[in-house]
Amino acid sequence: GQQLNQSPQSMFIQEGEDVSMNCTSSSIFNTWLWYKQDPGEGPVLLIALYKAGELTSNGRLTAQFGITRKDSFLNISASIPSDVGIYFCAGQLPGNTPLVFGKGTRLSVIA
């Protein structure tokens, strides 16, 4: 099936550092979503983006919907140990359609 290009695959950072990850697609999406998944759990929605150019924050998290509608990035500021996990981007076409996921970014935070 279709997948999004998500990078980096993994990151090791010091506590307090900022983090940036992004997703690109060859297709246009109407909605971009960012999820966090902890081991053995389902994905939890962090941020949803609905308009090209939209910049949305959720606490220390900020995400943007690219102008071309083919990309999105997620920034995490001042990382803390509980930020550890796998972050997935997902794109959605118009309507009640299934999500297309990126391959994930595995984040490790060193205290």
Place this chain on the structure above:
Amino acid sequence: GAVVSQHPSRVICKSGTSVKIECRSLDFQATTMFWYRQFPKQSLMLMATSNEGSKATYEQGVEKDKFLINHASLTLSTLTVTSAHPEDSSFYICSATLTGTDTQYFGPGTRLTVL
């Protein structure tokens, strides 16, 4: 609000047996539910789209006779893995769409191990 549950959370079964996984929307009605599969260290891959009262739509490469999906009510969809084999061992995750919206809410997942 918008809580999705899955049962069981973990199941271990012998090769050749069938396993049923339930996905429930606890506090909302879901006309559509999606079933995803996630292998270790990989992303979620869509298996099928389940619409209440109609047959599920399967993705290419997913055998509909092996992965039986029933969506008999607005709050419950079931996935039955028939004649399970070790290669079916995976993390199965459902999502439910709040009726009237496009927003999907994910369940906590079911880890299936086939011995």
